[in-house]
Each structure stands twice: as C-alpha cells, then as structure tokens.
Amino acid sequence: QSVLTQPPSASGTPGQRVTISCSGSSSNIGSSTVNWYQQLPGTAPKLLIYSNNQRPSGVPDRFSGSKSGTSASLAISGLQSEDEADYYCAAWDDSLNGWVFGGGTKVTVL
Amino acid sequence: EVQLVESGGGLVQPGGSLRLSCSASGFAFSRYAMHWVRQAPGKGVEYVSGINSNGGKTYYADSVKGRFTISRDNSKNTLYVQMSSLRAEDTAVYYCVKGSWRDSDFYFDYWGQGTLVTVSS
Numbered sequence: 001q002s003v004l005t006q007p008p009s010a011s012g013t014p015g016q017r018v019t020i021s022c023s024g025s026s027s028n029i030g031s032s033t034v035n036w037y038q039q040l041p042g043t044a045p046k047l048l049i050y051s052n053n054q055r056p057s058g059v060p061d062r063f064s065g066s067k068s069g070t071s072a073s074l075a076i077s078g079l080q081s082e083d084e085a086d087y088y089c090a091a092w093d094d095s096l097n098g099w100v101f102g103g104g105t106k107v108t109v110l
Numbered sequence: 111e112v113q114l115v116e117s118g119g120g121l122v123q124p125g126g127s128l129r130l131s132c133s134a135s136g137f138a139f140s141r142y143a144m145h146w147v148r149q150a151p152g153k154g155v156e157y158v159s160g161i162n163s164n165g166g167k168t169y170y171a172d173s174v175k176g177r178f179t180i181s182r183d184n185s186k187n188t189l190y191v192q193m194s195s196l197r198a199e200d201t202a203v204y205y206c207v208k209g210s211w212r213d214s215d216f217y218f219d220y221w222g223q224g225t226l227v228t229v230s231s
Contacts (some may be wrong), residue, residue: 033217
C-alpha cells in the first residue's frame with residue numbers, strides 16, 4: 001500500500017489527452033512539492049516534472065503537472081505511442097521523514 | 111554527462127549481507143545528496159535510503175531501518191549501501207539516484223541503470 005495513491009492504469013488513443021491523479025495528505029503533498037517520473041519498459045525511471053509543474057530540459061511540453069491542496073495531477077496532451085510507460089508521483093513526507101512514491105500508473109496508447 | 115553505475119548485486123541467502131556501490135561521474139558529487147531507490151520485480155518503486163552531501167545526515171525507509179547503512183566517499187565519488195539481515199522481500203533492482211534542488215524544492219534528477227539483488231535460498 002503506497003502512501004500516495006494513483007490509479008493503476010490509464011489509456012487513450014493517439015492525440016488524446018490523458019490525466020493521472022496522485023492523492024496524498026497534509027504531511028506530504030499538502031506541505032511539499034510533487035515530482036513525476038516516467039519509466040519506459042525495461043529502463044530506469046526518468047525525471048519528467050519537478051516542483052509541481054516544471055519540465056526538465058528535453059521533456060516535451062505535452063507533459064504538464066499541477067497541484068492543489070493534497071492532490072496533484074500529470075497531464076499528457078497529444079498522446080503518442082512512445083508515451084506508453086509507467087508514471088510515478090513522489091513527494092517528501094514530513095511525518096515519515098522520507099520520500100514517498102505513488103504506486104504507479106501504467107499508460108496504454110490504444 | 112551524468113553517469114551513475116551501480117555494482118555489487120547478486121544472489122544472497124536470507125539472513126546474508128551484501129554491499130552495493132554506485133560510481134558517479136559527470137557532476138560535482140560532493141555537492142549533492144544521493145539516494146537508493148528499489149523496485150521489486152513487477153512492482154512499483156520504493157524509496158530505500160538517502161544521504162546528504164557531506165554524509166552527516168542519513169534517511170531510511172522503515173522497511174530497512176536497522177538493517178541497511180548508507181554511506182559515501184566523496185574522494186572516490188562513490189555511494190554505498192551495506193545491506194544485512196536480508197529478507198526475500200528485499201529482492202529488487204536497486205537504483206542509485208542523484209538528488210537535486212531548485213530553490214527549496216528537492217527532486218531526483220538522474221537514475222542509474224540499477225543492480226539486481228536476489229535474496230533466496
């Protein structure tokens with residue numbers, strides 16, 4: 001059972017917009033910024049979004065992040081086949097004094 | 111180019127010990143916090159442990175507290191984790207992860223390719 005809650009799966013057709021939610025509490029998302037990681041099949045995770053809504057250099061602007069209260073979300077607009085991957089949210093937890101991750105969401109492009 | 115190369119994984123019996131190493135290059139290793147994150151086969155990622163830039167502060171997940179010890183040698187640009195009293199549930203790919211920050215926001219910006227630890231008799 002992960003501290004941050006994500007839906008196990010999401011899907012869309014090419015070109016559609018897909019949104020992934022990440023729900024936490026006042027000790028993590030409510031008091032910290034949220035980061036998102038993309039894990040393509042067979043590879044290590046890669047930073048996708050940091051500080052709630054910032055994209056590292058090289059990440060397409062199709063990916064966007066937002067946060068409100070104790071929840072955050074990742075949106076993928078103009079879905080492409082290469083976006084098929086697992087996506088994880090993460091935040092610092094003040095109560096646990098450590099980083100916590102969501103359980104991951106598998107995105108499938110239909 | 112940032113490179114993180116893990117080593118030391120392998121098969122170990124329950125109750126045994128193993129030390130993982132992570133050789134870092136391409137950045138000023140001594141300026142950044144470093145972390146270990148693991149992923150059990152077919153499962154999600156789980157934070158294991160972290161250490162600040164000078165090694166003076168460490169963090170552990172409850173699942174490994176008292177059994178794992180993280181350390182670093184800034185003169186060798188190397189991160190370690192000493193794992194003892196290993197259990198079957200410690201079986202996972204262990205990733206070495208570089209920490210970073212922007213203002214007061216922290217995140218993991220580079221991940222190694224991982225090393226597999228299998229705990230089995």
